Amino acid sequence: MKFYSTNHKSPEVDFETALMRGLAEDGGLYMPQEWPRPFLQAHKVFKVHQVLKEFIDIPETDLKKIIKDAFSFPVPLKKLNKNLYILELFHGPTLSFKDFGARFMARAMDFFVARNQKLDARGKLNIIVATSGDTGSAVASAFYGLKNINVFILYPSKRISPLQEKQIATFGKNIFALEVKGDFDDCQKLAKQALSDTEIRKKINLSSANSINIGRLLPQMFYYFSGYQQFQSLNSKSYIPDPYFVVPSGNFGNLTAGLFAKKIGLPVKKFIAAVNINSGVPEYLKTGNLPIKETKMTFSNAMDVANPSNWARILDLYQNNLTAIKKDLEAITVSEAETKKTIGEVYKKYGYIADPHTAVGLAAAKKASLWLSSSFVVLATAHPAKFPEIVEKTIGKKVFLPSALRTASQKPQNSTLISKRYQDLSKLLLTESHDI
Ligand SMILES: *Cc1c(COP(=O)(O)O)cnc(C)c1O
Numbered sequence: 001m002k003f004y005s006t007n008h009k010s011p012e013v014d015f016e017t018a019l020m021r022g023l024a025e026d027g028g029l030y031m032p033q034e035w036p037r038p039f040l041q042a043h044k045v046f047k048v049h050q051v052l053k054e055f056i057d058i059p060e061t062d063l064k065k066i067i068k069d070a071f072s073f074p075v076p077l078k079k080l081n082k083n084l085y086i087l088e089l090f091h092g093p094t095l096s097f098k099d100f101g102a103r104f105m106a107r108a109m110d111f112f113v114a115r116n117q118k119l120d121a122r123g124k125l126n127i128i129v130a131t132s133g134d135t136g137s138a139v140a141s142a143f144y145g146l147k148n149i150n151v152f153i154l155y156p157s158k159r160i161s162p163l164q165e166k167q168i169a170t171f172g173k174n175i176f177a178l179e180v181k182g183d184f185d186d187c188q189k190l191a192k193q194a195l196s197d198t199e200i201r202k203k204i205n206l207s208s209a210n211s212i213n214i215g216r217l218l219p220q221m222f223y224y225f226s227g228y229q230q231f232q233s234l235n236s237k238s239y240i241p242d243p244y245f246v247v248p249s250g251n252f253g254n255l256t257a258g259l260f261a262k263k264i265g266l267p268v269k270k271f272i273a274a275v276n277i278n279s280g281v282p283e284y285l286k287t288g289n290l291p292i293k294e295t296k297m298t299f300s301n302a303m304d305v306a307n308p309s310n311w312a313r314i315l316d317l318y319q320n321n322l323t324a325i326k327k328d329l330e331a332i333t334v335s336e337a338e339t340k341k342t343i344g345e346v347y348k349k350y351g352y353i354a355d356p357h358t359a360v361g362l363a364a365a366k367k368a369s370l371w372l373s374s375s376f377v378v379l380a381t382a383h384p385a386k387f388p389e390i391v392e393k394t395i396g397k398k399v400f401l402p403s404a405l406r407t408a409s410q411k412p413q414n415s416t417l418i419s420k421r422y423q424d425l426s427k428l429l430l431t432e433s434h435d436i
Contacts, residue, residue, distance in 0.1 A: 037265045080346075086362075124150060185305070220253070243377045244376050276360055278306050
């Protein structure tokens with residue numbers, strides 16, 4: 001399949017090129033040209049490779065291996081009550097849903113780099129990624145130790161949790177942690193600038209790994225189908241209408257993957273984007289304008305994004321038609337007080353411990369249930385132990401820290417502090433990418 005740019009000023013490319021480039025040359029985001037609906041009858045068992053092979057030119061046996069290796073952990077759907085379900089996406093090695101996209105993407109890139117090296121002795125690949133928290137650790141963990149790929153991770157100084165910083169900055173080897181004196185939008189700007197810098201790209205082989213990379217989004221369709229199938233089996237005894245999927249959103253990558261899944265046949269009533277006080281998307285749906293705002297810090301810090309980078313994809317998918325977008329998407333803002341209250345309430349009522357991002361989703365589902373009737377499947381995007389400060393204070397109980405996190409929290413940290421000036425970054429990229 002071919003992929004086009006949302007800016008429509010670069011040529012169409014194959015999956016390998018879209019994956020390796022990340023961002024199209026015209027600064028746009030890659031989109032699949034077609035929406036195959038291969039085997040998707042709602043009640044059939046969904047095989048992830050059957051769908052992905054429609055989009056991705058990797059031989060089927062290799063693709064199956066990549067999928068098996070990347071998705072090596074469970075995705076359980078938990079029922080809280082008749083109308084409220086939680087799809088837990090945090091059972092991967094870094095305990096957030098970003099493991100799905102990052103692990104698939106790392107293995108797909110590794111596949112192509114290895115294949116090309118056999119063909120023409122090409123050099124290493126350098127990945128650059130901006131993170132508001134969980135992307136960095138998922139990407140670092142997914143790429144760590146790969147011989148032919150270096151990873152540069154940009155994260156905002158003092159704006160991610162100490163544990164998140166440990167998960168990014170303790171790997172070493174081929175993983176470079178860069179602490180930027182600025183906020184997430186500054187990091188994102190730097191990454192975008194490097195990726196569209198044609199001079200630097202003549203010298204080094206550069207790509208991205210943010211949720212803007214199509215190689216992360218496509219595999220994320222998988223868990224929507226898995227969630228839907230589990231929803232069906234839990235309710236096989238009675239007729240139940242298709243659910244709403246509630247997606248805690250920041251850069252809207254997760255939600256875009258959901259809209260992709262719908263395009264190829266996922267039976268879903270509608271999506272609900274749950275956002276904290278940062279995103280302007282609820283306002284966009286009301287007024288047709290995305291407001292320009294400063295990023296504010298919240299408990300759900302991986303969603304502290306004022307300007308969602310995947311919004312361009314959603315606009316493209318619906319040809320800028322606000323009415324069409326509103327048919328598939330609602331957006332609900334959740335305040336800090338509501339997030340905290342929800343963590344407490346859900347624990348008291350169901351004994352379920354939600355992390356602050358999942359709590360934004362649960363709060364949005366509760367609000368939506370006032371005017372929408374049907375079931376809600378809330379995506380749980382992170383493990384509560386990643387955010388002990390707020391979770392423990394709210395529920396009055398210690399949260400068990402999984403062993404992967406305990407190990408990271410004891411390792412020494414190794415990151416480089418840089419300013420938000422692009423020259424600092426480009427200099428560093430040119431030196432570091434050569435001498436490893
Ligand atoms: C990244 C992240 C989000 C937001 O996902 P987007 O795809 O950027 O919308 C939500 N929750 C957690 C825990 C995250 O790490």
